[in-house]
Amino acid sequence: MYSFNDLQAIVEKSFGELQLPKEPRDLYEPISYTISLGGKRIRPVLCLMASNVFSDIIDKAVKPAMALEIFHNFTLIHDDIMDKAEVRRGKPTVYRKWNTNVAILSGDAACIVAYKYLVQTEPTILPEILKVFNTTALEVCDGQQFDMEYEKLPFVTEDDYLRMIELKTSVLLAGAAKIGALIGGASAGDAEKLYNFGKYLGLAFQLQDDLLDSFGDPKVFGKAIGGDIIANKKTFLMINATKLAKGETLSKLQKLVKEPTDTPEEKVEGVKQIYRELGIKELTEDRINHYYNLALAELVKLSVREERKEMLLGFAESLMKRDR
Amino acid sequence: MYSFNDLQAIVEKSFGELQLPKEPRDLYEPISYTISLGGKRIRPVLCLMASNVFSDIIDKAVKPAMALEIFHNFTLIHDDIMDKAEVRRGKPTVYRKWNTNVAILSGDAACIVAYKYLVQTEPTILPEILKVFNTTALEVCDGQQFDMEYEKLPFVTEDDYLRMIELKTSVLLAGAAKIGALIGGASAGDAEKLYNFGKYLGLAFQLQDDLLDSFGDPKVFGKAIGGDIIANKKTFLMINATKLAKGETLSKLQKLVKEPTDTPEEKVEGVKQIYRELGIKELTEDRINHYYNLALAELVKLSVREERKEMLLGFAESLMKRDR
Numbered sequence: 001m002y003s004f005n006d007l008q009a010i011v012e013k014s015f016g017e018l019q020l021p022k023e024p025r026d027l028y029e030p031i032s033y034t035i036s037l038g039g040k041r042i043r044p045v046l047c048l049m050a051s052n053v054f055s056d057i058i059d060k061a062v063k064p065a066m067a068l069e070i071f072h073n074f075t076l077i078h079d080d081i082m083d084k085a086e087v088r089r090g091k092p093t094v095y096r097k098w099n100t101n102v103a104i105l106s107g108d109a110a111c112i113v114a115y116k117y118l119v120q121t122e123p124t125i126l127p128e129i130l131k132v133f134n135t136t137a138l139e140v141c142d143g144q145q146f147d148m149e150y151e152k153l154p155f156v157t158e159d160d161y162l163r164m165i166e167l168k169t170s171v172l173l174a175g176a177a178k179i180g181a182l183i184g185g186a187s188a189g190d191a192e193k194l195y196n197f198g199k200y201l202g203l204a205f206q207l208q209d210d211l212l213d214s215f216g217d218p219k220v221f222g223k224a225i226g227g228d229i230i231a232n233k234k235t236f237l238m239i240n241a242t243k244l245a246k247g248e249t250l251s252k253l254q255k256l257v258k259e260p261t262d263t264p265e266e267k268v269e270g271v272k273q274i275y276r277e278l279g280i281k282e283l284t285e286d287r288i289n290h291y292y293n294l295a296l297a298e299l300v301k302l303s304v305r306e307e308r309k310e311m312l313l314g315f316a317e318s319l320m321k322r323d324r
Numbered sequence: 325m326y327s328f329n330d331l332q333a334i335v336e337k338s339f340g341e342l343q344l345p346k347e348p349r350d351l352y353e354p355i356s357y358t359i360s361l362g363g364k365r366i367r368p369v370l371c372l373m374a375s376n377v378f379s380d381i382i383d384k385a386v387k388p389a390m391a392l393e394i395f396h397n398f399t400l401i402h403d404d405i406m407d408k409a410e411v412r413r414g415k416p417t418v419y420r421k422w423n424t425n426v427a428i429l430s431g432d433a434a435c436i437v438a439y440k441y442l443v444q445t446e447p448t449i450l451p452e453i454l455k456v457f458n459t460t461a462l463e464v465c466d467g468q469q470f471d472m473e474y475e476k477l478p479f480v481t482e483d484d485y486l487r488m489i490e491l492k493t494s495v496l497l498a499g500a501a502k503i504g505a506l507i508g509g510a511s512a513g514d515a516e517k518l519y520n521f522g523k524y525l526g527l528a529f530q531l532q533d534d535l536l537d538s539f540g541d542p543k544v545f546g547k548a549i550g551g552d553i554i555a556n557k558k559t560f561l562m563i564n565a566t567k568l569a570k571g572e573t574l575s576k577l578q579k580l581v582k583e584p585t586d587t588p589e590e591k592v593e594g595v596k597q598i599y600r601e602l603g604i605k606e607l608t609e610d611r612i613n614h615y616y617n618l619a620l621a622e623l624v625k626l627s628v629r630e631e632r633k634e635m636l637l638g639f640a641e642s643l644m645k646r647d648r
Contacts, residue, residue, distance in 0.1 A: 024466055024470055024473065078428055081425075081428060082429065101406045101472060104402055104406060105468060105469055108402060108432075109462060112435075112462050113462065115454070115461075116458045116462070119455070119458070123447075123450070126454075127450060130439070131443070134439050138433060138440070141351060141433040141436065142351060145429055148429075149350070
């Protein structure tokens, strides 16, 4: 079976050979640019790995795996316009490097290119794969819309927040795993288990991202710590802190959120102090473990020999193996 | 066989029953809103009609026909942001009625919804239909990109302009006709003829739009006359006038394009006077007829009985039957 590194190499090699039209340059260069910014390629790797669980030959999953990464890049190009994000992986975002119109249209083209790659697979399972992909793609849009709406609300419930990150982040991992499984020849039941594996793992991953934004090691996390706190993002941590804080602690938290502090560090430290007092770190870790265990439970139920599940277990471990 | 009006009614009825998710409202309402603005639904009607040429039962073409209209609406939502268009069919455009972020994301969702409808057809021909659709969809993006780039150029050649309108307008009509034909059971050869029929008809239609913008009857045309002239658009008329004008006429034309006039009407009348002097109206009419005849020639070559071609001939006539 292929290792994580093998599959990552297959994905990189395939993108190295990606043939996009040369003209119009401002339509296709932003797509190559965004893909070249790199990343761990977890969506295509998961797709290929899920396929490999059921089949030793994974060739038919390569193009759909690329489609998932191209689709992901399409959402990044458009999200960066909507979120006014200037930098991605240390480089200017498409709408900053070119302009908003180029980012809108090259994003559109990327979405269609994703479909061009998706359909390059076994015709007999194409309707099923398209059904998964279309549903997933629309849910990702739902997630981004809820995310933007929640930014404007004074308060968001934990349930709403979890549903939002499930749509915005998890379902694409879930869809990637399911599509890979179907191409590998999985039964409907096993494909659904792979879907749930990706979904729960995505939830654990996103909650860990929330946690690391406040409590990570800046050298390992790759971003400055406290960005979510400074931006008043209603993360899992903040939602629970607001729910659990009482009396003076609540007043202090509300003041930190509403009133400017002398320095951003003061705000970050003040909020983190409250998180510590309320046990928010432990509460979040518990929830991460909850979803992580749900993901692993799906692997247990898979009707394949144990050794074929090991790669997926390794994938889950390496996805979560970041500094807590 | 179904008449144009029958097919239009089928399309309207289908859109009346369109089930989009209720939530998030700002994601799906702009899609329903744009579709409800109406129009002649020429793309879905052409798709159904092309199907009807080869099959009496057109049920399997209804969802893909809707997909073509939804895709067209997606491009309108995004083009209106890029072109800063405030009004469409007398109503505010999506980015004006909501905002740019809503227009970007609901446009994205519309594109994916189009794919959801497209795939609801006969699985055996799905790969072929997706191939036509994906190629066409990407070409429509190419066309919009070239259109935006040409706006910034001092001069555009007639060939470049024709290629741009082919991509931006014609290929979607061509794709609609081909997809309908394939669903109806057409041979590859006949499907290609339908593609060319749509392509040439689209070129004739767009050139006629250019012509009517300067020489149409404002009561029939539905827009103020001379919009292209006021906006200095490099239409087929302007490109040819610039090419043919010599000496004093050329100086006059360049002055009208570059220097402000007392009133917009003065500019419109001045340019139209030059168009008349140079025979631009007749030259454009000749070209419209050229493409129109090429479209009809494709019908002649179709390997079906003459009476089955009549509806398409009627479609071509009614599409072009506007005040010249």
